[in-house]
Amino acid sequence: MDIFIQAASQISTQEPLSEQWFDSPVFSEKILNESIDPDFKLYIPVMVARRMGKLMKRAIVTSVDVLKKCELTGDSLEAVITGTGLGCIENTEHFLNAVLDNDETCLQPTYFIQSTHNTISSQIALFIKCHGYNTTYSHRGTSFDACVLDAFVQMKLGMISNALVGGHDEMTPAYFTLLQKVGYWKDAPLTEESFHSANTAGSISGNASLAMVLTNKETFDALCKIKAVEMLYMPSIDEIKAKTNAILQANGMKLADVDAVVMGFSGDKDNDEVYKNIVLQITQNIPAMCYKHIFGESFCSSAYGVYVAATAIARKKVPAHLLYSSKDEIRNPRNILVYNHFHNIDHSIILLSCLD
Amino acid sequence: MNKILVTGMGIISAIGVGKAATVQSLLDGKSGIGSIKYLKTKHIELPVGEVQCDDEELKAIAGYTSSKPITRTSLLGRVALKEALEEANINLCRPRKLAFISGTTVGGMEKSELYYHDFLNNDAHNEYIAMHDCGACTDMIGKQYEGKFDIVTTISTACSSAANAAILGANLIKAGYVDAAIVGGTECLSKFHLNGFNTLMILDKEECKPFDKNRQGLNLGEGAAYLVIESEESVQRRNVKPLCELSGYGNACDAFHQTASSATGEGACKAMAKALEMSGLNSGDIDYINAHGTGTGNNDESEGAAIMRIFGDKIPPVSSTKSFTGHTTSAAGGVESVISVLAMINDFIPNNLNFSEKIDSLSFSPVKECIRNVKLSHVMTNSFGFGGNDSSCILSKL
Secondary structure, X not given: OOXXXXXXXXXXXXXXXXXXXXXXXXXXXXXXXXXXXOOHHHOOOHHHHOOOOHHHHHHHHHHHHHHHHOOOOOOOOOEEEEEOOOOOHHHHHHHHHHHHHOOOOOOOOHHHHOOOOOHHHHHHHHHHOOOOEEEEEOOHXXXXXXXXXXXXXXXXXXXXXXXEEEEEEOOOHHHHHHHHHOOOEOXXXXXXXXXXXXXXXXXXXXXXXXXXXXXXXXXXXXXEEEEEEEEEEOOOHHHHHHHHHHHHHHOOOOXXXXXXXXXXXXXXXXXXXXXXXXHHHHHOOOOEEOOHHHHOEOOOOHHHHHHHHHHHHHOOEEOHHHEOOOOOOEEOOOEEEEEEEEOOOEEEEEEEEOOO | OOOEEEEEEEEEEOOEEOHHHHHHHHHHOOOOEEOOOOOOOOOOOOOEEOOOXXXXXXXXXXXXXXXXXXXXXXHHHHHHHHHHHHHOXXXXXXXXXXXXXXXXXXXXXXXXXXXXXXXXXXXXXXXXHXXXXXXXXXXXXXXXXXXXXXXXXXXXXXXXXXHHHHHHHHHHHHOOOOXXXXXXXXXXXXXXXXXXXXXXXXEOOOOOOOOOOOOOOEOEEOEEEEEEEEEHHHHHHHOOOOOEEEEEEEEEEOOOOOOOOOOOOHHHHHHHHHHHHHHOOOHHXXXXXXXXXXXXXXXXXXXXXXXXXXXXXXXXXXXXXXXXXXXXXXXXXXXXXXXXXXXXXXXXXXXXXXXOOOOOOOOOOXXXXXXXXXXXXXXXXXXXXXXXXXXXXXXXXX
């Protein structure tokens, strides 16, 4: 049984709810980047939106948009699976500040209610009235990858036939400052030209709001197939190699059948070193693609890795701006491997292929 | 050959460190709920289910000898994980592939709230910054076993996190991703959570009274619990003795309100029905329900209504052991699954403390006195979270 990415919708630093980034990406020369938001009131009644933070609104809008593309409703959707590294951190900070500043007195519940990580997944379900399977992964840089794995496994087991899978994270100025202290971000912005050659510590911050529909029913307009999803914990390079080979073998493929590999090059020296080693030891001459230079780094940025690969397969080309090393665009990519790692601890490998 | 078997368990909560102490407290009817001793808060009027160890004592129990800082949530997790791995004999004979799936919501908040102003204003406690998030907490539990785990992830569905960890683990085993999975959750008390629940006005100022007509709310608790679940093939190959079977599970969303459950218990009903369907059991086969039973006005009435819908006029004994442990939130699904298995193995049904009067709209009362010498073949345990994240698991004797 094949599993498909039927459609995707995103809000980020690029044009919202659009694939404009594919043809004409915007490069931001800032370290802390804000998303470009659509007109929320076109999607969420004003009275309902009033009680929601920005991240929540983005999650609702991307979800509603992608479900519409797939003609799915709360009744026909069988699972809502959300990844978020920090949840609605803006609300968490509000409530934490109130607890500390008011010395645990005179507190209002609203921010607390909206602060739990599963607020996003449950508010989506509430908004579309979906009683199906509902869960939330909050595991740093592989939060989204775990969602894909969960949906993939349940479809393979015949437990569900479709799922809304999302990756949603926001970077607040306060949290940005904290993470800056422990080396997450660059001290100075990068130019588009220097992004991949800076060889310094830290990356560029972005937000993630990406919703995808996965299904086990083939339609002519699906973006691509998901052939394999694997997660690894603290693997050696040999284990990554063995897992890559096992994935290819299980799908009757050789490394030569892979047209491109997507990697989370972020401009951070240590992060990029891990990918460079994978190229050196495993994927070698297969062109490497990148995406964090236009979408930024966040706990759910890996969602954009899957998204750019799926879009490239559907659009039948990998434009030059998504290529890490070579600058010749790739025509008709059929198979793309997506590698992701967080601090070289949590890894994932996802294989996407074109429709038959 | 596709049963999911339980081969090891570990638990720490207000009623004790480890399984033996937990069983003893349950049999003795000894609640762990009392005055706040370790958590730094001004709300000392609120009773809690606190683990009776400070961080240093927890480090000693967990065998944590590093000088590196660690959060209380991770320490609790390490204690429970150690006991679970020992019982499953993982060290002597490893499963071929092993996952570690942990639920948490608080994560490192208990340290962040202590040092948040330092984070912002100076560099005195920067080492805790990267420990704040949920995944960091799981990683600080898991990374001591470098090379042992093949898949590690974190689930955060509030009070049903640990139950949903069990569901993912079981699915990964069924799909052949791993032979075994360690599933459960960990959560420590924090000022953030205590104040959050307090603003919702759902904390009882006395010991909680689940399923009582005059219940006033819940008592927050803390703890951690993990179960080692494994494929039949792996159990046979490793030649270990299984404790019981995870025979069914279901997850559904109430999709009613962010913090309240629907009056009819829509999500709870769906979760229990899914679990029964997977197990192939009829509602009449369930011998005991370890209820979510928080003690809030809303939960107990809604869950009770859902139990009545599923079980009709043949409602099995029901109790909420949160009256012993307090509500351990993200760990609750683990703590209560372990308690359910302990009850099954030791032939008893734990009672529901502090109950005196039945809820008008419900047809049943919870178990008032501990029932001993009772054979339990199938036990259902419910875990419901904020946002209507409802899950139910069924554990069956082999």
